[in-house]
Amino acid sequence: ATTSVTVYLHGWYGQPAFLADDVSLLGPGDPKPSPTATSPTPTGTVGPSPTDTTTPSPTATTPRPPARHLLTGYWQNFDNGATVQRISDVPAAYDIIAVSFAEATGTPGGLGFALDPTLSSRLGGYTEAQFKADIAAKKAAGKKVILSVGGEKGTVSVNSSASATNFANSAWSLMQSYGFDGVDIDLENGVSSTWMGQALHTLAARAGSGFTLTMAPQTIDMQSTGAEYFKLALNVKDILTIVNMQYYNSGAMLGCDGQVYSQGTVNFLTGLACIQLKGGLRPDQVGLGVPASTSAAGGGYVSPAVVNNALDCLAAGTNCGSFKPDTKWPGIGGAMTWSTNWDAKSGGGIASTVGSHLHAMP
Template sequence: MERTRCPARFTRALAAFSVSLLAAGTLAAVAPAAVAADTDLARNGGFESGLSDWACSAGSGAVVSTPVHGGSSALKATPVGSDYANCAQTVTVKPGSTYTLSAWVQGDYVYLGATGTGTTDVSTWTQSSGAWKQLTTTFTTGSATTSVSIWTHGWYGTSAYHVDDLSLVGPGGAPVAVPAAPTGLTAGTPTATSVPLSWTASSGATGYQVYRGGTKVAAVTGTSTTVTGLTASTAYSFQVTATNSAGESAKSAAVAATTAATGSTGGGNNAGLPDHALVGYLHSSFANGSGYTRMADVPASWDVINLAFGEPTSVTSGDIRFSLCPVTECPNVESEAEFKAAIAAKQAAGKKVLISIGGQNGQVQLSTTAARDAFVTSVSKIIDTYGLNGLDIDFEGHSLSLNTGDTDFRSPTTPAIVNLIAAVKTLKAKYGSGFVLTMAPETFFVQLGYQYYGSGPWGGQDPRAGAYLPVIHALRDDLTLLHVQDYNSGSIMGLDNQYHSMGGADFHIAMTDMMLTGFPVAGDQTKIFPALRPDQIAVGLPASTQAGNGYTTPAEVTKALNCLTKKTDCGSYQTHGTWPGLRGLMTWSINWDRFNNGEFARNFDAYFG
């Protein structure tokens, strides 16, 4: 908490390539059949057929007759505002094969690349003073890769760029057949606002589309999802189709499900929370300008109280310690016995008290199994000593950074991330179904994964961008609440491909909609981050102007809640659903809210009654 995050502009380095020359006298011996079979797989790479086979973001592309490099046409694409004029197409390729991507370009900044290669995605770029320049890059497909996306784009705030004679040369991919319709579609136990679905995989499918009453509501890569934003006590019908580069299958047989009555939460780990909960952080181990608040003095409005903070003895030790604020810093601090008694009293009143690990100054990196085990042991000791209900993960700074090559949130390889997931699963197994697990990542670590993740199509970006996504995904069945910090952040792009800034309703609506709708990670449509349930989501805000950048007035908070739960008061951002089961709000912090005369808690109580 209280940490500023401003996404930086990411720079690129132009790759240098070398060409191996055939030795004289061996020409006949080294002319393999595979080379003769290579072909140009890019469709309409000269743009002689208009924009056929190309998709350009935000309507940014057009075909012009001048300037051209060859033929009579070329692409002209114009970045506008937060859109950088990306034009792309999907091409069928062969697994384990090498391809050369090239194009002639001109413009202030022009980029060329390929994603979904199954190995290392590639990109290259150039600045041009007006003359045509050729960009070239190569890649090798993975052992199971049958299609890739090739793309070109400009950059924010620059003038139009031009592309012509684009080619992708390599072995032609075998024809891909449209997959058969999925079978075995079943519905799990519904909640009042969601229905879990699962089905049998279709051979050759790379993704699935989920339909509710004939309307597409989700796109996923796996064989299960949870459809959210539903109305209580209502019958629904669902179908699923399978997709790949050849197209979309027929719809599966329909399955019917009826949502539970209002107030029911069905599966998941709701841990006895009220339908709408107020979550706050209590400065228990330190003082700041907000003053120290004793546990017994925490107002009854707060349903989840996160003790801030448990911190490591060193960044890599995994050994977490917690102690009350020293009396020299907090003259009104209670005794240990009073603190424990007050926790028990809160719990008797139905409140949950958690230990929050991390914060602005408590970087934790579980890079080794020894650190993982020390984390489990030390966190267990804190929970047992104070009789707590669970754990809040508030890793900030460089606690979570993706290693190079860790490009799939569904199967992370970075040790610090793998070990954190394992440690939390161990704690959950130890304490059972009543264990409350919450997370408070910054938007930088979550929603920024929509644009940047792993090595991605950009290369060189901050490895923390989206680094929480593997943790959230792996623990989604154990997760009680996710309350992303919608503050101390730069502008973030929403699913509308527009940037949204802190402090207004639109920012909270757009950031929350992403978690309740799901989104492709780093623009890769084969890697869709699945939606969370609305009962797992609380919107995170600062309690006052002193608590962090991005303070949002009660009127704007109310607008955000109205849009998310009722689809009224929506501003420039239109949500992809309506979620009356949204769990509630989180704030930094209880102390700052008391300092601000309880404005945040009063607004929550007035809204949810």
């Protein structure tokens, strides 16, 4: 006999963001709203890379930041109980800083951004001029600072040629105004591989050399190359820096071997990363997205030591759990955390332990 179990997948704020069937049990305290959507049962299999003839040919190239293995951290443009920070407060271990978040405007696909006034006040009057100067200083130090689009509450939608144009135009304007190096796609309300792909290729062509593009899909979005988010990643592979999937707020998922693995384990990190690595992304385009503390996510926290073990397992086949991939990927992209603020609140273990480990990897 079989049983059907339902899991709600959540965004960073702990609210329901997605519904998947036949996956795993909810953790204690997770909200249980009435289902509003279903997704097909993940297969864990990978297929050929999809093609999209509607996307214009890009002209930009995407050189990686100086580090071979990258540590990405989200910087919170709001105060939610984590340590409030200026951009200058973000430790040097972070190679990419994703400013969270761009806001939707009244124009379909359009983006807006401004410093949160409450955060500014908490920081003693952090001005836009100081914010821009801090971004410039990070860039001068060899870091990348990008604007994240989405989050659990994000409502930006790119679903037509017109909205793709609006996205590219507004993103480019914000990049010029603030000095951002690129964008992060962290939409949890659905993406179009066709239209978002068009928007990102247009933006990359305008930005030219140095454009940085990251993505932070949920686990359900990267179970198969047939999923729209995975299709988007493959569609923009030529301009993509790294995909840091959120290995948290998920419940259990299928690994590339077809086995079910629970979040919060080394097997979960390695088994799910394997799907992306075998599904068409380059090793340097695959990163491990983890919460900085138990306060940063509703579930899926692992210690920095477990993150390092997963990186070693994927890169060299060492420190694995019961799942050991049949391939080694020494060029594995790196790791990401939500957030630099929660990392600071919990003692900086991601920056110090994971960051130093990443930068010491060959």
